Amino acid sequence: xxxxxxxxxxxxxxxxxxxxxxxxxxxxxxxxxxxxxxxxxxxxxxxxxxxxxxxxxxxxxxxxxxxxxxxxxxxxxxxxxxxxxxxxxxxxxxxxxxxxxxxxxxxxxxxxxxxxx
Amino acid sequence: xxxxxxxxxxxxxxxxxxxxxxxxxxxxxxxxxxxxxxxxxxxxxxxxxxxxxxxxxxxxxxxxxxxxxxxxxxxxxxxxxxxxxxxxxxxxxxxxxxxxxxxxxxxxxxxxxxxxx
DNA sequence: GGCTTCCCATATGACATCTATGGGAAGGAG
DNA sequence: CTCCTTCCCATAGATGTCATATGGGAAGCC
Numbered sequence: 134x135x136x137x138x139x140x141x142x143x144x145x146x147x148x149x150x151x152x153x154x155x156x157x158x159x160x161x162x163x164x165x166x167x168x169x170x171x172x173x174x175x176x177x178x179x180x181x182x183x184x185x186x187x188x189x190x191x192x193x194x195x196x197x198x199x200x201x202x203x204x205x206x207x208x209x210x211x212x213x214x215x216x217x218x219x220x221x222x223x224x225x226x227x228x229x230x231x232x233x234x235x236x237x238x239x240x241x242x243x244x245x246x247x248x249x250x
Numbered sequence: 251x252x253x254x255x256x257x258x259x260x261x262x263x264x265x266x267x268x269x270x271x272x273x274x275x276x277x278x279x280x281x282x283x284x285x286x287x288x289x290x291x292x293x294x295x296x297x298x299x300x301x302x303x304x305x306x307x308x309x310x311x312x313x314x315x316x317x318x319x320x321x322x323x324x325x326x327x328x329x330x331x332x333x334x335x336x337x338x339x340x341x342x343x344x345x346x347x348x349x350x351x352x353x354x355x356x357x358x359x360x361x362x363x364x365x366x367x
Numbered sequence: 368g369g370c371t372t373c374c375c376a377t378a379t380g381a382c383a384t385c386t387a388t389g390g391g392a393a394g395g396a397g
Numbered sequence: 398c399t400c401c402t403t404c405c406c407a408t409a410g411a412t413g414t415c416a417t418a419t420g421g422g423a424a425g426c427c
Contacts, residue, residue, distance in 0.1 A: 141260050204372085319404075
């Protein structure tokens, strides 16, 4: 069983939006998806997830309604809005640029051609 | 001139340690290095950098002493400790694992083989 | 009826980063 | 030698995200 890693701040929103890509899902389902999909390396606590969902909804990235879960519990189902879907791709793009810069600088020294002073 | 991006939390420490890889450098020099090496895309504010340097020193990752800058100003020169050097590589490794997981999940769906429910 | 499970929710705290501000010390202009 | 600018360090306050701790409501089971 691989140990789990703390989330890097700023990445949770993208993960949530990705979890909702296919169909409306309730909070516990999002957490479950994250756990399964990363083989348990990335987990989100309830106290982290629910505020994040409310933030995303307040910003119009997702919307929600009450429903019943597969196990007959009252559950709030979230789904992506068009705005959220679009925002996901722009965020992903920014993230990938950042990672690329980090990779070059940290691993290979520079993004340009500086060395030493 | 490319616009600059906000730092992702948790990445500044690695960038600082990387900046100090070759020789002792003062705070302003670290900021300058970061700007040059990323072609201006990654910048660090003074109010962010100096507390970060003090945190790293408190944790024994770097150590410092007063000196004179190239321009004859009083400057505090920081250098890596062996502990800091080692820690850099473990952090880099963790970061790369995280990025790899994110990449697979966000871009290609899963790290395993889940889809839908 | 009491216990457990499922799902939602908030309060509280920790912490990194940004913004704003200021100070000391050296150099240059006049 | 005085004023102004530049260089470098430093901290206070605000912001925002994530972790921890806690609890509650509702369904199902014994």
